[in-house]
Amino acid sequence: MTDAPLALTMGDPAGIGPEITAGAWRALRDGPVRFAVLGDAALIARHDVPVREIGTIAQAADTFVHAVPVLPVDLAAPVRPGQPDSRNANAITTSIARAVELSRNGQAAGVVTCPISKIVLKKAGFAYPGHTEYLAALCNVPGREVMMLACPELRVVPITIHVSLRRALDELDTDAIITATRTTHAALQRDFGIMTPRIAIAGLNPHAGEDGSMGTEEQTIIAPAIAALRADGMDITGPWPPDTMFTPAARARYDVAMCMYHDQALIPLKTIDMTQGVNTTLGLPIIRTSPDHGTAFDIAGRGLADPSSLVAALHMAMQMAEHRNRS
Ligand SMILES: NC(=O)c1ccc[n+]([C@@H]2O[C@H](COP(=O)([O-])OP(=O)(O)OC[C@H]3O[C@@H](n4cnc5c(N)ncnc54)[C@H](O)[C@@H]3O)[C@@H](O)[C@H]2O)c1
Numbered sequence: 001m002t003d004a005p006l007a008l009t010m011g012d013p014a015g016i017g018p019e020i021t022a023g024a025w026r027a028l029r030d031g032p033v034r035f036a037v038l039g040d041a042a043l044i045a046r047h048d049v050p051v052r053e054i055g056t057i058a059q060a061a062d063t064f065v066h067a068v069p070v071l072p073v074d075l076a077a078p079v080r081p082g083q084p085d086s087r088n089a090n091a092i093t094t095s096i097a098r099a100v101e102l103s104r105n106g107q108a109a110g111v112v113t114c115p116i117s118k119i120v121l122k123k124a125g126f127a128y129p130g131h132t133e134y135l136a137a138l139c140n141v142p143g144r145e146v147m148m149l150a151c152p153e154l155r156v157v158p159i160t161i162h163v164s165l166r167r168a169l170d171e172l173d174t175d176a177i178i179t180a181t182r183t184t185h186a187a188l189q190r191d192f193g194i195m196t197p198r199i200a201i202a203g204l205n206p207h208a209g210e211d212g213s214m215g216t217e218e219q220t221i222i223a224p225a226i227a228a229l230r231a232d233g234m235d236i237t238g239p240w241p242p243d244t245m246f247t248p249a250a251r252a253r254y255d256v257a258m259c260m261y262h263d264q265a266l267i268p269l270k271t272i273d274m275t276q277g278v279n280t281t282l283g284l285p286i287i288r289t290s291p292d293h294g295t296a297f298d299i300a301g302r303g304l305a306d307p308s309s310l311v312a313a314l315h316m317a318m319q320m321a322e323h324r325n326r327s
């Protein structure tokens, strides 16, 4: 087990972050996976767990069995569950930046993020579509980030991410597929211990274009990427018709599905298993995971939030850190 704890960010304080943080601590307090929160201690204490402010993340190791360890990040405005306040945007992004710093200097085993609201941060001037791109910027590797979501039954990578469907079609090109697939291949080896990843590439169009009769991107964009990746020596199949590549029989034939746009990847993943789903960012010098769900403002503060996906994200981050330490 890696000795350093994980750094858990606060996410949007008006969402379910504080509640699932409390729930994750209850689930993990007696086990080997430990974390320190960069956030507001009083907010987490609202959820009937003991909380203790600490001065350094190293103190989390001894504190964790007794209380949720918190490295304080000051909020600018009072928190009303379900009612996000952009005055707290700076605290939200500070929490992420400090967690990354702790991970980059080896004091944290990795970063696990509670959900943020993209629109709340955008209104406050945040320049990134989400964590994924912000983390790459903080780590000085902009453009190398790859989003992967995983649950016990499936891993998916959306090659285009947080853009409109129309723009995703414009952004999709052979180089984007090759770059994301190479990053995914390397990460599956290094962080997941899958030494010969079987990679399935999705088509874009109905029936994967059916020989060009329903679209030609499979022939003009995807096939050249597949040829280049095979020339690298990777185990690549596709382009697969998107409507049948997520059946149980099809899933058994690959370790990851490379998908052409956000919802092609995330709809099957979240439908198959939203509670165990984990979002991870590949291509960074640090480990980063998060639950697969968002801020759930509609249920915040009502005691309804399920912490399972956050617990899965914490477990996955620690397993990835161990694989990386061994490689
Ligand atoms: N990792 C992230 O930071 C992340 C991920 C996804 C969405 N988001 C953001 O979250 C906000 C809300 O997005 P959304 O409404 O599309 O998705 P959501 O995941 O927040 O909510 C979808 C539905 O699932 C329910 N739900 C979500 N998590 C739950 C949990 N742990 N327990 C019980 N029920 C849960 C919600 O109540 C809601 O009905 C958006 O601003 C989006 O940008 C952030």
Ligand SMILES: N[C@H](C(=O)O)[C@H](O)COP(=O)(O)O
Residues within 6 Å of the ligand: 129, 130, 131, 132, 133, 266, 279, 290, 291, 292, 293
């Ligand atoms: N696309 C993700 C999802 O729907 O689960 C999510 O918005 C997370 O994005 P970031 O990790 O980049 O914030």
